[in-house]
Amino acid sequence: MTTLAEASVDLDELDFNQDDPRVVPPAPAPAPEVTPGVLIDGVSKVFRGPGGNVAALDNINLSVAPGEFVCLLGASGCGKSTLLNLIAGLDQPTAGTVGTAGRPALMFQEAALFPWLTAGANISLALKLAGVPRAARAVRVEELLELVRLGGTAKRRIHELSGGQRQRVALARALAQNGQVLLMDEPFAALDAITRDVLHDELTRVWKRTGNSVVFVTHNVREAVRLGQRVVLLSSRPGRVVGEWKVDIKGPRTIEHPEVSALAAEITLRLREEIASHAHA
Amino acid sequence: MPTLDLNKTSGSGVTLEQGLNAVGAEEQLEREDTAAVGAGLDALETHVVTRRPAWKRFLSGFYPPLIALLAFLGLWELAYVRKWEPEFALPSPASVWTTFASMVSDGSAGSVIWTSVSRGLIGFAASIVLGTAIGLTLFRFRWLRSSVGPLLSGLQSLPSVAWVPMAVLWFGLGSGSIYAVVLLGAVPSIANGLLSGMDQVPPLLSRVGKVLGLGQLGLMKDVLIPASLPGYLAGLRQGWAFSWRSLMAAELIVTSSKLGLGLGGLMNQGRDLSDPPTMYTALILIFLVGIGIELIFFRPVERVILSARGLTPAAR
Numbered sequence A: 001m002t003t004l005a006e007a008s009v010d011l012d013e014l015d016f017n018q019d020d021p022r023v024v025p026p027a028p029a030p031a032p033e034v035t036p037g038v039l040i041d042g043v044s045k046v047f048r049g050p051g052g053n054v055a056a057l058d059n060i061n062l063s064v065a066p067g068e069f070v071c072l073l074g075a076s077g078c079g080k081s082t083l084l085n086l087i088a089g090l091d092q093p094t095a096g097t098v099g100t101a102g103r104p105a106l107m108f109q110e111a112a113l114f115p116w117l118t119a120g121a122n123i124s125l126a127l128k129l130a131g132v133p134r135a136a137r138a139v140r141v142e143e144l145l146e147l148v149r150l151g152g153t154a155k156r157r158i159h160e161l162s163g164g165q166r167q168r169v170a171l172a173r174a175l176a177q178n179g180q181v182l183l184m185d186e187p188f189a190a191l192d193a194i195t196r197d198v199l200h201d202e203l204t205r206v207w208k209r210t211g212n213s214v215v216f217v218t219h220n221v222r223e224a225v226r227l228g229q230r231v232v233l234l235s236s237r238p239g240r241v242v243g244e245w246k247v248d249i250k251g252p253r254t255i256e257h258p259e260v261s262a263l264a265a266e267i268t269l270r271l272r273e274e275i276a277s278h279a280h281a
Numbered sequence B: 001m002p003t004l005d006l007n008k009t010s011g012s013g014v015t016l017e018q019g020l021n022a023v024g025a026e027e028q029l030e031r032e033d034t035a036a037v038g039a040g041l042d043a044l045e046t047h048v049v050t051r052r053p054a055w056k057r058f059l060s061g062f063y064p065p066l067i068a069l070l071a072f073l074g075l076w077e078l079a080y081v082r083k084w085e086p087e088f089a090l091p092s093p094a095s096v097w098t099t100f101a102s103m104v105s106d107g108s109a110g111s112v113i114w115t116s117v118s119r120g121l122i123g124f125a126a127s128i129v130l131g132t133a134i135g136l137t138l139f140r141f142r143w144l145r146s147s148v149g150p151l152l153s154g155l156q157s158l159p160s161v162a163w164v165p166m167a168v169l170w171f172g173l174g175s176g177s178i179y180a181v182v183l184l185g186a187v188p189s190i191a192n193g194l195l196s197g198m199d200q201v202p203p204l205l206s207r208v209g210k211v212l213g214l215g216q217l218g219l220m221k222d223v224l225i226p227a228s229l230p231g232y233l234a235g236l237r238q239g240w241a242f243s244w245r246s247l248m249a250a251e252l253i254v255t256s257s258k259l260g261l262g263l264g265g266l267m268n269q270g271r272d273l274s275d276p277p278t279m280y281t282a283l284i285l286i287f288l289v290g291i292g293i294e295l296i297f298f299r300p301v302e303r304v305i306l307s308a309r310g311l312t313p314a315a316r
Helices: A004-013 A080-088 A119-129 A134-147 A163-176 A193-210 A221-227 A258-276 B002-024 B034-045 B054-081 B093-105 B108-140 B142-157 B160-171 B175-199 B203-212 B216-253 B263-272 B276-308
Strands: A038-049 A052-064 A069-073 A095-100 A105-107 A181-185 A213-218 A230-234 A241-246
Touching (some): A038 A080, A052 A241, A069 A080, A069 A221, A080 A095, A080 A181, A080 A213, A105 A163, A105 B203, A119 B203, A163 A193, A193 A221, A213 A221, A221 A258, A241 A258, B054 B093, B093 B108, B108 B263, B142 B175, B160 B175, B203 B216, B263 B276
Parallel strands (some): A069 A213
Antiparallel strands (some): A038 A052, A038 A095, A230 A241
16 A cells, blocks of 8 residues: 555655656666556547537546546536546547556445445445455445544434535545545535535545545536645536646645635636637537 | 725735745645635535425325215215116215224224235235345346246236136135235246346446445445345335135135135125125225225335435425
8 A cells, every 4th residue: 555655755756747657767776666546538529419419528547646636627528527437437439448456446426325225335335346355344334434523323223314414424435445546526516615614524534534535516616626635627618627726835834824815816817718618609 | 986996906925925834834734715615615505404294294185085085975875865876886975884883893804804915914014025036146147047037027917817717727716816916917027127127227336336345245234235126116015915806706616615805805704794884885995995905005115215315305
């Protein structure tokens, strides 16, 4: 298992603005080779429909290091969700390859918990499918619920939980898959501002604890800067990588943090240019 | 006063700076109050559900129908006393009660009910097996569904009594005909209920199942079937209602000395012997069995399935 520190060192050495992100720095001999958490290599996706073909993604190259938190940002139609589906293996790219370290977990805007199961049983099902033996599941369920600060709620029904609590159970269920990669598709978009704020803190804490690679899709620039170590901007129709920013803000970030605001303003400007370029049609 | 304000501002400015300095310490990555704010949100957004005690729910469900029943009996008595219909068509509530009570006390009512209910249950059980198999097959093979599906929906709206003459031709005057009619009544409802239940499963849940690592069979067992239970139950309920009606129709039409005496046969017997109280007793028994199955079986199952999913207000 690569530690977070090692991963971030490698990140610094990687030059993401080069044409080919697979250019891995010549590592010194004794250092262990770091395989990326997610490696997206020349991926394109074309949807064939009755109204003609729609290019959703065009030659996307992206590498996410183990333990790295990357936010994918873009306006609607940039194929963010398509890209996540490809990484999750729910869909196949038209061209290029997608590689992940193990089976990735995926979270959606809706918690998408199974309403016929209790909170605990939802997590337990994920554990079962991840190969955790029956005897160990109950303890692990409680550990995971504790991790998302929902200890003691294993017996609750889904409809008895608030929106924020459901998303935390969904996070616990994703972590129960015990993968190294966590994919998140606008998971907090449907929550109120205060709840979202709290969940940003919680997600950061959980991510630090588990050391997962996270790919977080959002259309909220501040959220991206608040959470990510790196923000990747996609263009729309077709989706291409048009910008990358390293977020280097020390200490606890809040959405109101001046440095967060400054970087968010810069990225928003670029995003607005991108969107405006579609107006000519 | 302005000086005081300035002091205050600078005071908070210092705190902010201290905070930013503390930030330098690598480990402190979250605000101190996050846990407390989160817990507060949880407390505010948790709905405390209070259930009325069982006996209160029972009483409030019990009285209104009782009042309606008494009113109905009063109207019946009035119609009898005023001779709105001749006595051979409308016997008095008291004479029907006498026949009813004697049939119940000598056990003949029980055996007649059992003859019909056992037929109904056997036919219904076979319908569940067949209807479920057909539903699952049609769901799995789209081309089959687009060809057979409309036929199945058409069958659902065809009164199964219409099958009785054909069934008698195929199976003769016997249990075979009765079961055939029951099956034709219930199978389409059950298959269609299962299909519509499965259609209504949010695609997102299937995607979650795939992400969790479920294969085709696993998706069926762990996602599609549990998610479609409410629709399936609605199909079962309608299937039972249809099979019970078909059974009564078949018993009224298919009469044979080789067949045991069921509720439909009892009504026929009352008509043949010009014994209106027996006919009315048969009617009341048919009615009671319908209510009984609903209360003993479908209501509790529905309550368990729906309340677990938060689909009914638990406080009701």
